[in-house]
Amino acid sequence: MIDMRSFSNLWYWIAVAVTWSTASHWVLGVPFDMVQRAARYGDQAETDLVDMTRICVNRIFYVIKYAGLLLMGFMAAMLTALLMLGFLYEVQFAQAVFLIALPLTLVGGLNVYTATIIRRDKLEGEPLHKRMARHRLYTQMIGVVSIFVTAMWGMYQNLLVVGPLGG
Numbered sequence: 001m002i003d004m005r006s007f008s009n010l011w012y013w014i015a016v017a018v019t020w021s022t023a024s025h026w027v028l029g030v031p032f033d034m035v036q037r038a039a040r041y042g043d044q045a046e047t048d049l050v051d052m053t054r055i056c057v058n059r060i061f062y063v064i065k066y067a068g069l070l071l072m073g074f075m076a077a078m079l080t081a082l083l084m085l086g087f088l089y090e091v092q093f094a095q096a097v098f099l100i101a102l103p104l105t106l107v108g109g110l111n112v113y114t115a116t117i118i119r120r121d122k123l124e125g126e127p128l129h130k131r132m133a134r135h136r137l138y139t140q141m142i143g144v145v146s147i148f149v150t151a152m153w154g155m156y157q158n159l160l161v162v163g164p165l166g167g
Contacts, residue, residue, distance in 0.1 A: 005161065006096035007154030016150060019100055020143035027136045028111055028118075029056035035136075039129045050124050053132070060115045075105055092157060099153060103146035107139050 006012050025032055030052050038049035063071070079102060086094035114135045117123070123131055 005157075006092045007157045008161075012096055016100060016147060019104070020140075020147060023104065023107055024136055024140045024143060027132050027139070028053065028115055029059065030132070032132070032136055035129055035132045039126075046125065050128065053118060053128065057115045057119050060111060061119070064112065075108075079105065095153070095157070096150075099146065099150040103142050106142055110135065110138055110142070 027035065030049070034045070034049050034052060038046040079098065082094045082098035082101060085091045086096075086098045114131060118128065118131060121127070
């Protein structure tokens with residue numbers, strides 16, 4: 001028999017893995033292999049990284065300027081709704097989505113913070129590589145904590161449904 005609850009569904013865990021893999025690969029919208037290539041080879045790879053980073057940072061600030069407040073309000077409302085549905089009304093799907101969405105919101109805030117530093121300090125070369133690598137490390141740390149908390153909560157939920165003796 002196939003169980004369709006969120007935390008015992010293989011597709012949910014595949015979505016969690018893909019989400020965090022993607023989040024740690026795309027640093028501010030720049031693929032991390034570009035950062036590595038620029039650090040290793042320089043020249044054209046470095047120019048490409050600086051241009052791509054500038055474009056992505058400008059996109060982040062454009063979104064903040066024209067839709068930042070609206071996005072913040074929408075995200076707060078969605079997270080609140082998911083929190084209430086998931087943990088007050090015990091809707092497991094809402095719990096599952098909340099446990100992905102909340103840490104991704106933290107990564108979004110980290111993106112804005114890093115973009116601000118890059119723009120303010122006009123980072124290029126080695127300082128840009130270090131900042132992007134640090135951003136990726138922080139994203140991965142948030143992801144590890146998120147996956148751990150989600151796994152613990154998912155096991156707890158599965159034990160509540162099945163029971164300790166499988167009955």
